[in-house]
Amino acid sequence: MSTENSKKRIAVIGSGFSGLSAAAYAAKSGNEVHVFEKHDQPGGRARQFKTDEGYVFDMGPSWYWMPDIIEGFFTDFDYKVSDFFKLVSLDPQFEMIFSEEKISVPEKNEDIHELFEKIEPGAGKQYDKFIKSAQYKYEVGMKDFVTKPCYSWLEFASLKIVGSALKLDLLSNFRKYVSGYFSDPKLRSLMEFPVIFLGASPQHIPALYSLMNYGGYVLGTKYPMGGFYQLVLAMKSVAEKQGVTFHFSHDVQKINTENGKVVSITVGDKDYEFDAVIASADYHHTETLIPKSLRNYNDAYWKTKTFAPSCLIYYLGIKGKIPHLKHHTLFFENELDHHIDCIYINKKWPAKPLFYSCCPSKTDPDVSPEGCENLFLLLPLAPGIQDEDAVREKYLKEMLERIEKHTGETDLISRIDYKRSYCVSDFISDYNAYQGNAYGLSNTLSQTAVLKPKIRNKKISNLFYTGQLTVPGPGVPPSLISGKIVAEEVNKLKLK
Template identity: 75%
Template structure:
């Protein structure tokens, strides 16, 4: 017997859950507070003709994303064209820059030029990272994580030592490379897992493989093409989408959710899936039905928020790649500021210029420029402070590209920061990436995907398993859908 299911939110986890639940024959309704899908991965177009992806821009782990489409009999190429970036990105240091080429073979040459013997070390690192990727992205991340018993299997037991769960990432990278620049290059992918490399398990070297070895890609038309494709798949399975709909309350009866109050009207459902911010979702419940109290969330280590600028530049910017990391300053100093809840004195930042690859995201002869600086959650982000950091970022881009007075070429500007994440997504503390993937917040130690007191309320997304990022969010939706599809009426 099919269930009537509500999905709150249409980010990647919500889209994924809706598709899998509808495929199983359920009557699925997705409620989204904005006027189009995507959550943090929304897109907007300006009057001048610039098209900005609002959030994710690194298309990594393409096999995981492809796996979603395969589950429904499709390929990503049925929906959008993918470009493999070469170079994948450029990392700028104070006195040098490193291009990360498309192929791992070429990357080994780059490593050897910087440090003698580093090519063979990179080969060893990637062999180990590949093993972690294959075990981690298959046997680990697909678990609902109700309890540790799920991880008891001969394969996982045999793999335990090789997964380096109890070695920190910094120590692990240092075993392979002496060069500070190479270490920084290898540590970079874990920054958005939410903590310093010295507090992240070495297991996450799997991200180096998922990025550097499998390549960095770009869907023509922007990352939003993935959102649109997933929505189409969900609709093809029978899911219905309702936009400009705000869920105001989750109503209960004994040990179940009875209905949702949406724009002052009550709608009954058999099951509810919250792809919305976990903490916010729980505030829609009476206190006695919440999984966690405020103290629980206050003690959690969150991944960063971000200061973002969307800039339309009315000239072409020379010597700038699609992805550029400005790492002229010390990584640890910036990370320490994030966890001391203060603005960084010597920030690192990331620049994305998709118009270098895609002529459709900016008018001819102009550039689409997206700037992002990791930042503490819950911090004061008034406009004058945002502008101060924009000035610094622009000056460093000018130095790198040789362009003068970049500020005067900006014909469109929009900033986005902590308070915007809070107002648009009800994000706890204005977080951008969910909970940090520290050892103490991994797997079973993350917030649970099911409500402990209400049999038909489930949670999905970056604040629960498996964690932050686009591929993990897609997997999260599938995990929850599988759990619901097991329920017998």
């Protein structure tokens, strides 16, 4: 804990998950913390909105995985998740639609074992071996590997991490790793799909990230009643209990420096003085708020980076129920690699897309009017792509037709009660997201750990960065960890 003499006045820019986390931890250490958020509510990409028709839409994250990491945040402040919201386990966790059949992933791990064995004789035993290895990676990876500030590789020189290096499979690619366990293409897709959240082809993601299969399938897919936004509100509450002050509708225009130090930030026509700044906003955007000579990275650097996808999202209110649609459904009737190539190589709209649907009204009656469905559709896209309304609508029509084919429903487009789309240009305008990316930097081997953008400015001693463009990477649990890492580094800062 900080002593009173080292108490700092800290500004946090942005109130996404990493910003909320950083603010709470920094305030817990005795600092005076102020969060500046350009929107009128907290959450960043995880904001929520309500419609006049009675629908409640989470704007971003919808997969509640790695519940122990999220619980760990609250434990650090002597709370429990259950103090703030009710968490339910989904059964099935999700359904995956292929061209000829569909697979529902059950809630219990032993039932997943049986499912694999039924699809491919011997695969049940292979699944158990895969998960045992994934559990080891999860326990070392999420507890030790991803908790480092990543200034230097020497941080990973502990006996535990060095001794685990081979078991962590950092140098083998995820696709080859999965194919060593399973032959059936559906099972391979089932195991590969979680790393899509990491923003790259399974061919370019380290096998270390099989830890996500454990963090999802074994620990279970959860849903917070009231929507994912309940996690945002809970974290805001924890931060406020530590003394954090929130300033909404406060867009930071400039970070002011003198002699290699931040002295203030400019919001509107007013300057606010601070001892340190933690930027939870888009990293590239944050660096436009300081002179070019003081930036960690120039534009040429960002152009060489591999970004995770952007996406086309539709928030739909549907009149009537869709009985055969699950809470989470992955539409994988088309070739995964074709869609991935359109994101990373060809950088164009996919001719045969994959997409994801979330229907939280299956679990939560409060997110839609009675007798209606709340439907969230997401189609991954290349960052920087053009996203005119006509193109968005074309893909909406295709996604709805595929849902109709899967569920036996007809003419869903005429049953739309509410509709809002969100795409690349919206990510840019709302979040200053570089090229409209939705998930930060891809977790490729060349962009892992020390090779990610640094959490500390090299020329401004009291400017720090947190969130999905720095360590540990994209996703809600990593963002919580990122905030904690940065708060600890700021706490070490000595005032002169």
